[in-house]
Amino acid sequence: MPLIRFIQHDGAEQEVHVAPGTSVMHAAIDNGVSGILADCGGACSCATCHCYVDEAWQEKTGEADEVEQQMLEFVMDYQPNSRLSCQVKVGDELDGLVVRLPKSQI
Amino acid sequence: MSNEHAVIVGASHASAQLAATLRQSGWEGNISLVGEEAIPPYHRPPLSKGYLAGEKHSDELLIRPATFYEKTGIDLVLGTRVTAVDPRNKTITLHDGGSIPYGKLALTTGARVRKLDLPGHDQEGVFYLRDLNDVDRIRGFIGPGKSAVIIGGGYIGLETAASMRKLGMEVTVLEALPRVLQRVTAPEVSAFYSRVHGEEGVNIITDAAVQALEGDGTVKGVQLADGNRVAADLVVIGVGVLPDTDLAETAGLEVDNGIVVDEFARTSDPDIVAAGDCTNHYNPIYERRLRLESVQNATDQAKTAANTLCGKLENYHALPWFWSDQYDLKLQIAGLSQGFDRVVVRGSADSGRSFAAFYFCGDRLLAVDAVNRPKEFMAVRRALTQGQSADPVKLADESVDIQQAFTQ
Ligand SMILES: Cc1cc2nc3c(=O)[nH]c(=O)nc-3n(C[C@H](O)[C@H](O)[C@H](O)COP(=O)(O)OP(=O)(O)OC[C@H]3O[C@@H](n4cnc5c(N)ncnc54)[C@H](O)[C@@H]3O)c2cc1C
Ligand code: FES
Numbered sequence: 001m002p003l004i005r006f007i008q009h010d011g012a013e014q015e016v017h018v019a020p021g022t023s024v025m026h027a028a029i030d031n032g033v034s035g036i037l038a039d040c041g042g043a044c045s046c047a048t049c050h051c052y053v054d055e056a057w058q059e060k061t062g063e064a065d066e067v068e069q070q071m072l073e074f075v076m077d078y079q080p081n082s083r084l085s086c087q088v089k090v091g092d093e094l095d096g097l098v099v100r101l102p103k104s105q106i
Numbered sequence: 107m108s109n110e111h112a113v114i115v116g117a118s119h120a121s122a123q124l125a126a127t128l129r130q131s132g133w134e135g136n137i138s139l140v141g142e143e144a145i146p147p148y149h150r151p152p153l154s155k156g157y158l159a160g161e162k163h164s165d166e167l168l169i170r171p172a173t174f175y176e177k178t179g180i181d182l183v184l185g186t187r188v189t190a191v192d193p194r195n196k197t198i199t200l201h202d203g204g205s206i207p208y209g210k211l212a213l214t215t216g217a218r219v220r221k222l223d224l225p226g227h228d229q230e231g232v233f234y235l236r237d238l239n240d241v242d243r244i245r246g247f248i249g250p251g252k253s254a255v256i257i258g259g260g261y262i263g264l265e266t267a268a269s270m271r272k273l274g275m276e277v278t279v280l281e282a283l284p285r286v287l288q289r290v291t292a293p294e295v296s297a298f299y300s301r302v303h304g305e306e307g308v309n310i311i312t313d314a315a316v317q318a319l320e321g322d323g324t325v326k327g328v329q330l331a332d333g334n335r336v337a338a339d340l341v342v343i344g345v346g347v348l349p350d351t352d353l354a355e356t357a358g359l360e361v362d363n364g365i366v367v368d369e370f371a372r373t374s375d376p377d378i379v380a381a382g383d384c385t386n387h388y389n390p391i392y393e394r395r396l397r398l399e400s401v402q403n404a405t406d407q408a409k410t411a412a413n414t415l416c417g418k419l420e421n422y423h424a425l426p427w428f429w430s431d432q433y434d435l436k437l438q439i440a441g442l443s444q445g446f447d448r449v450v451v452r453g454s455a456d457s458g459r460s461f462a463a464f465y466f467c468g469d470r471l472l473a474v475d476a477v478n479r480p481k482e483f484m485a486v487r488r489a490l491t492q493g494q495s496a497d498p499v500k501l502a503d504e505s506v507d508i509q510q511a512f513t514q
Contacts, residue, residue: 030171032178034130039401041149041169045429045438046402047484067436067480074484106424106491 110209117141120382
C-alpha cells in the first residue's frame with residue numbers, strides 16, 4: 001500500500017496509506033486530511049482539490065492534461081508543481097509521495 | 107459549547123461537510139447524523155451522469171468512506187426518518203417512535219422532487235430522479251434499443267438523456283417551455299444544447315403539453331395535448347425540486363421558500379442552524395435572498411453552519427458555481443445569470459462544442475456558462491470572487507487573453 005505524506009501550509013504533516021490506484025484527492029478526503037475540498041468529487045470541474053507535488057516526485061506523477069492545465073492557471077497561488085489532486089493516481093511507483101497543500105482553495 | 111450533542115438531520119452533501127467541519131473546528135461532543143436514506147452521504151451529481159450510464163459503482167459515490175465517520179466519532183443513524191422537532195425540549199422524534207435529545211441541531215434536509223399529477227403517473231416505469239434508490243430502479247428499465255421519455259429539459263433531464271443515449275436508447279425530451287434550460291440560461295446556450303442533443307440523436311420537443319401517461323399498469327407512452335403520442339418503455343420526470351421544509355415547520359421555524367437563515371446559517375431558533383438546498387439565505391454578492399440547488403452551496407454553507415455552532419461566526423459570502431456533464435460537453439458555470447440584460451459569447455455557440463457565454467446586467471458581469479472552456483470558467487470565478495467586472499468587447503475577442511478582459 002503506497003504511502004503519501006501530506007504537508008499542510010502551516011507545516012503540519014499527516015501520513016496515509018492508500019490502495020494502489022487511489023487518487024491523491026481521495027487519499028486526503030478519505031483520511032480526513034484537511035485543505036482539500038473536492039466539491040465535484042473528482043470530475044475535474046471544481047479545482048478545489050489543488051495541491052503541490054514535491055519537486056522530487058514531479059516526473060513520476062506525470063503532467064496535467066489540457067483541461068487540468070487550463071484550470072490550474074487560475075487557482076490561488078499557482079506554482080509550476082501545482083496539480084489537481086483528483087487527477088493524480090497513486091500507484092506503487094509513487095510510494096512515499098510528498099504532497100503540499102495550499103493555504104486556501106478559492 | 108463543545109460537549110453538547112450535535113444532531114444533524116439529513117445525510118447528504120451538506121451534512122457530510124457540516125459534520126467534518128465540526129470536528130475540524132474542535133467540536134468535542136457527540137455528533138449524530140440522522141438520514142432517511144440507507145447509505146452514508148454520497149455524491150448526488152453522478153446519479154444522472156456516470157452512475158446512470160453504468161460507468162461508476164455505488165461504492166465510488168460515497169463522499170467519504172464509512173471508516174471516516176468511525177474514526178472521527180461521528181455516529182451515522184441511517185435509514186431513519188425524523189418526523190418532528192421539539193425545540194422546547196430540544197429533542198427530535200424518529201419514524202419508529204424513538205427520540206434523540208440534542209444540544210444543537212442542524213437541518214440539512216435538502217430538496218425533494220416536484221411531482222406531476224398526470225393521469226397514469228402511478229404506473230410501473232414512471233420515475234423521478236433524486237436518490238440512489240431512484241436510479242437503481244431506473245437501471246432495471248434501461249438498455250440498448252429501449253425508448254425513454256424525459257419530461258423536463260433542465261440540467262438533470264438533459265444529463266439523463268445524454269446518459270441514456272450513451273447506452274444506445276431512443277430518447278425523447280419533452281419541455282413545456284419554448285426552449286430547454288429556459289429558466290437558467292440565455293437563448294444562445296439553450297440553442298446550443300438543443301443542437302448538440304439533436305446531433306447525438308435525441309428528439310427534443312419544446313412547447314410540449316403532456317396530457318397523460320399511457321399504459322396498462324406499466325407505462326407504454328406519453329400522450330401530448332396536440333394529439334401526438336410518444337412511445338416509451340420508461341418515463342423519467344425531472345421538473346424541479348422543492349425545499350424540504352416540513353421538519354422546520356414542525357419546529358415553528360421561519361420558512362419562506364426554504365428555511366430562512368441569516369448570514370451565519372442560523373435559523374429563527376438560536377440552537378438550530380440549517381444549510382444546503384433547504385435554505386433561503388442572503389447572498390451579499392448578488393444582494394438578494396436566494397435558494398440554491400448546488401453542491402457548492404451545500405458544502406460552503408455547511409462550513410459556515412458548523413463554524414457558527416463552534417462559536418466562530420464567519421459570514422457566508424461564497425460565489426455560487428455549478429457544473430453539468432453531457433456527452434463530451436463539460437459545462438462549468440460561475441456566478442448567477444438571473445437578471446441579465448446582455449449576453450456576450452466568446453467562440454461560437456452555433457457550431458462546434460466549445461464556447462463561453464458571459465452574462466451582464468448593464469456594465470456588471472454577472473456570470474459565465476463555459477462549455478469546454480475551463481480557463482474562462484476559472485478566470486470568471488476568480489474575477490467575480492474578487493468583485494471585478496469585465497470589458498465585453500475584450501471577452502468576445504478570442505485574440506485577447508481572457509486575463510486582460512477584467513476590470514476593477
Ligand atoms: C441527478 C442530480 C444531479 C445533480 N447534478 C449536480 C451537479 O452537477 N452539480 C451540482 O452542483 N449540483 C448537482 N445536483 C444538486 C445537488 O446534488 C444538490 O444541490 C445537493 O445534493 C444538495 O445537498 P443537501 O445536503 O443540501 O441536500 P440533499 O442532497 O437533498 O439531501 C438531503 C437529505 O436529507 C434527507 N432527509 C430529508 N428530510 C429528512 C428527514 N425528515 N429525516 C431524515 N432524513 C431526511 C433526504 O433523504 C436526503 O438524503 C444534482 C442533483 C441531482 C438529483
Ligand atoms: S475534485 Fe473537483 S477538480 Fe478535483
